[in-house]
Amino acid sequence: MIIIIAKVLSVDNVGAFSLAMAITAPIALFASLRLRSLIVVRDSENNRDYYFIRKIFNIVSLVITLIVAFLFYQEYFILITLVMLIKINDLNSELAYGYYQLKMEFNKLSRLIIFKQIFSLIVFVISLSITKSLQISLLLQYLFQYTYFLIWERKDFLNDSKHNPSRETQKSIIKEGLPIGIGLYFITLNASIPRFILEAKHGLEMLGYFSALAYFVVIGNILVNSLMQFLLGKISNLYISNNFRTLRKVLFLFTPLFTVSLGVVILPLTIFFGEYFIAAFYGELYTEYLLVLVLLVIGFLLDSNSAIYDSVLLITKKIKVQFYLPMFLMVVSSIIGYIMINQYSIYGAALTIIIVNLIQLLIRGFFCNSILKSNEQMEELKLNLKNR
Template identity: 25%
Template sequence: MKAQGPVKSLSLKMNFSWTFAGNLFYAICQWAMLSVMAKLGTAEMVGQFSLGLAITAPVFMFTNLQLRGILASDRKDEYTYGQYFGLRLTATLIAFLTIVGISFLGPYNWETAVVIVLIGLAKSAEAMSEIAFGLMQKHERMDKISLSLIAKGIISLLLLIILLWLTQNIILGMVSFALSAILLFLTYDLTNSRNYDSTKIILNLHELKKLIKTSLPMGLVMLLISLNANIPRYFIEHGMGTDKLGYFSAISYMMMAGTTVVSALGQSAVPRFAGYYAEAKWGMFRSLMIKLVMIGTILGVSGVFIVLVFGKEMLTIIYKPEYASYQSVFILIMIGAGISYISSFLGYGLTSARLFSVQPYIFLVVCLTTLLASYWLIPLWGLEGAAVAVIVGNVINLAGCMTANSFILGRLKGSQEVRTVNEAN
């Protein structure tokens, strides 16, 4: 049953403020978890956690089918929330079973396999929370999402600190990570979503086929995006060891400050972009996109400058002194991050315009490029080669997203001109 009475939406400014605050706080907590592992544990422990994320991310990115973005931009209510919820639940179960299989059939020791499974359990709960976030995002209530992220960040970080301080056991730390995600979904996100729509699971096969057909291209896109981000990590873990992966992953996470801003702005802008596209408002769509791209550019340039000046000190203070020897890797990672900020904003534009079918082709090329670059550069240059491989892939991604957005703007401009002529007649 739907909520009684209309649910008031927040302004774009308020939604951005809430999203930025929530995402920033959660990103800080996630970074702090890595910092705690580095300070209370070892680089290998950080590497185990990072490997777990690298293995689980592509699986969940694919099975999530980017339903959150599709739900948030579903202005015409093509599908009910129960259909989205039912598909997400089914896909999440498949994803978790896949993770269990990979963990215990793969070439991992017992401790690492258990860590991967526990991270998979946490990601399963996060996947269910995310579909609830899509409903709240559709109603432009990013405050509800942010409060959930803030609570989860606090709980997971505090439990991790306590357990690692007392036991130095990564498995117990990951148990706390999983329990935090499950707790927040059951007690807050699920309850909140019921204020907006019914959470009754709908598994009508005919309707599910239509929704899967709509969302599958985006699932492939997210799979390729995740693989693209993690391919260098696979090469590092295989050729250089878990400890080197720990260093690379910890340093890579420093780009999350900019990513948080991009995510907050992009997620807040999706409903607005979708409205402009549905109403063929070419000028407003273009104006908003230009503003976002400019913000992405400023973030990228600022990040590189800060790392050039303060990089060694940041790595020493945040992690340990031995991390400071990887400043060159830090600089290269931030260059790649700056490029990704711009392409991410362009990607939100593509999703808002529901231009799903072209994106798998873009990211397939990107993924293959990163694979070849990693294969060639990491054996030659080590962690610096991994960072350069990320840059190369991000440049190709930017070129593809720019081309696709040019097509969108051209189509919108044509629709607007036709509408103007019809109104004049």
């Protein structure tokens, strides 16, 4: 969407939309409670319990957004509200996607996602081209996505419910999901902090340039997240079967090798052909900041590796790590971001992301290795006692 906005509207509009995304993304991820992953991992609850929780936290997220927008960003109140409503649609869709993932109906899952993304984009492009209004285009996109959810995505998910909702089950899901949601809030806030500082120190236009380039990385993150959802089941099976040695090999040998291999391909392509891509998608004005894109790609590679470790922490139910680590990183991101962005402007924002993602990767990797190594030693001890 940012590519379309950059083509049709000004850099300031890109900056305003990016600011709205930075404000709403942490709130939306808090409200998500990672319910899609919980549907797959828990594999036992009534779907209506998840749907009830989803509706409650949708309302909570919207109220929080309205308050924040009214108090701090009145100029962008309508824009921020519309972006949040679209994110709520995405949260609703995640329930259906989790259901089809659990049922291993990947063909249906992929069709739902592809059709929604294609037609949603078509609605946005046509409306933006005709009206030249970002707000009207987002409103029409929201209405399309909500209708799509009601007609196609919600049906099977709710029809497969076998009993009435249970308050005890809902409490159990919230108890497990809330710390994850809070952790996700701080994780996403960490990603948004450089944007807030950049906008405050160097203006909406500079934020527009940064966010436009960062959108290339967002596309990469979407692809990695899809791979992550596929790997989650396999990683979970290795953990449940107590195959900790193989799991450690996957995490600390194959995953880093895959990340390095990806970097060997992507970084040279970005360095030598990045200007052509930037000019083709955004125009010549944006090519001045090619180095920013290179730095963001490095940050993306570190984050993609780290995300796999985060999934292991979810499976092992080490909620405290997921809860406290993002809080620590938020403090680190704020301090480093303030220093780097003050000194190096847009380049400082990209460097902040690299430094914070590297720290996050090392800490998550340390905890994953410690947990799995401890479990592996425990299994070996049980086996030795059994053989005596």
